[in-house]
Amino acid sequence: MTRVALVSGGTRGIGAAISEALKAAGYSVAANYAGNDERALAFKEETGIPVFKWDVSSYDACVAGIAKVEAELGPIDVLVNNAGITRDSMFHKMSPGQWNEVINTNLTGLFNMTHPVWSGMRDRSFGRIINISSINGQKGQMGQANYSAAKAGDIGFTKALAQEGAAKNITVNAICPGYIGTEMVLAVPEKVLNERILPLIPVGRLGQPEEIARCVVFLASDDAGFITGSTLSANGGQYFA
Structure with missing residues (x-):
């Protein structure tokens, strides 16, 4: 029976690579998105992923959204919590709105997405929850107190929920990407990229979205059934945790 995977923020960047990799691995994939209709429809046309x-x-x-996905594709077996936003600002200039927007999407969003599928996974005695955190949730980053706090919270959420899911054959893991060659990172001025970012990465290059996607495919598989509560760092050696 084909397993169903839902990827939040699944039509662009790392999320798009994850959606495509899971489809290639044989999953029935649904990709969630928040606002860019043009990109989402183009992604659907290109990949055939709803x-x-x-x-x-x-x-x-x-x-409501998860109910619609399950009505069309079936119960969700694999959930990838990838959706995230940034509202960067030095803390003395950060507004409550900038703080709350990031916390509500990047941290509370994990609760909002996971809670509706959790009971079904428990009932079926199978589930894979994979949370996309960040290197900056591990080490912190100047100008990202909101983002770093949310991404660190994702790791705590992962560790706690893994303990609850283990007896029901539900694994919960986190992946912490470093600098990945997405549109957002590639928009950084070349001088800044070459002089201030790449020198911090021991392998000497940006990661590729497909490299994060391969991590997700493994953690979603039966072969990863003994791995839970773990944080997988994929950052080219930039930070060891």
């Missing part, structure tokens, strides 16, 4: 629009910061929207 797309579903809702905001992960809203619990009610997640409940």
Whole structure:
């Protein structure tokens, strides 16, 4: 029986690579997105992966969206919590709005997406939850107090929930990417990239979205059934945790 995978933020960047890799591995994939209709529809056309629009910061929207996915594809076996935003600012200039937007999407979004699928996974005695955190949730980053706090919270959420899911054959793991060659990173001025970012990465290059996707495919597989509560760092040696 084909397993169903849902990827939040699954139509762009790392999320798109994850969606495509899971489809190639034989999963029936649904890709969630929040706002870019043009990109989402193009992704659907290119890949044949169905797309579903809702905001992960809203619990009610997640409940309704997940119900729609399950009505069309079946119960969700694999959930990849990838959706995330940045609202970078030095802390003395950071507004409550910038703080709350990032926390609500990047941390509370994990609760909002995972809670509606958790009971079903328990009932079926199988599940894979994979949370995309960040190197900056491990080491912190100047100008990202909101983002770093949320991504560190993702790791704590992973460790706690893994203990609850273990007896029901539900694994919960986190992946912490470093600098990955997405549109956002590649938009950084070349001088800044070459002089301030790449020298910090021992392997001497940016990661590729497909490299994170391969980590997800492994953690989603039966072969990874003994791995839970773990944090997989994929950062080219930039930070060891």
